[in-house]
Amino acid sequence: MQKRLLSFVLLGLASLLLVACGGDEEPTATPAPPPAAAQPAEPTAAPVAQGNAETGKTIFASTCAACHGPSGQGVQGLGKDMTHSEFIAGLSDEELIAFIKQGRPISDPLNTTGVDMPPKGGNPALSDEQLRDIVAYIRSIHQ
Numbered sequence: 680m681q682k683r684l685l686s687f688v689l690l691g692l693a694s695l696l697l698v699a700c701g702g703d704e705e706p707t708a709t710p711a712p713p714p715a716a717a718q719p720a721e722p723t724a725a726p727v728a729q730g731n732a733e734t735g736k737t738i739f740a741s742t743c744a745a746c747h748g749p750s751g752q753g754v755q756g757l758g759k760d761m762t763h764s765e766f767i768a769g770l771s772d773e774e775l776i777a778f779i780k781q782g783r784p785i786s787d788p789l790n791t792t793g794v795d796m797p798p799k800g801g802n803p804a805l806s807d808e809q810l811r812d813i814v815a816y817i818r819s820i821h822q
């Protein structure tokens with residue numbers, strides 16, 4: 680009778696240990712899902728950053744062409760040539776957008792012509808998306 684009780688108690692202890700071990704494994708299993716859930720957000724974010732060069736060409740014609748010429752080749756005494764600019768080639772799309780937003784006034788030591796490059800080409804209404812389109816167009820005419 681006592682042996683039976685002992686084995687019953689041992690069995691109980693063994694199952695308690697099993698439960699305890701099973702409980703230990705769970706915390707290592709739960710941290711896995713977050714990285715998997717975070718992944719889908721990245722592929723959807725990337726295409727949005729691409730501008731439309733066709734739309735950009737239209738905006739360029741109305742806002743930038745007066746100084747930079749209809750095809751971005753520059754106008755004497757006004758805007759610089761964009762088609763062979765090493766400055767433009769050296770900037771990322773984000774940096775180029777930041778530059779266009781800021782412009783390059785005569786007071787800027789980096790100004791090379793003594794003529795103002797106004798912020799957003801003098802058109803403060805331009806949105807980030809439109810600037811991205813302009814940058815796509817500028818990339819397409821750069822040689």
Ligand code: HEC
Pocket residue numbers: 739742743744745746747757758759760761764765766767778779783789790791792793794795796797799800801813
């Ligand atoms: C009022 C005339 C004017 C307008 C409008 C204008 N720009 Fe400019 N832009 C300039 C001048 C002048 C410079 C050269 C500044 C200097 O002396 O460094 C320049 C320079 C630049 C440069 C740097 C080129 C280089 O090689 O250093 C970029 C890029 C540029 N403009 C983009 C634009 C875009 C995009 C627009 C339209 C949204 C625009 N500009 C509208 C006058 C203008």
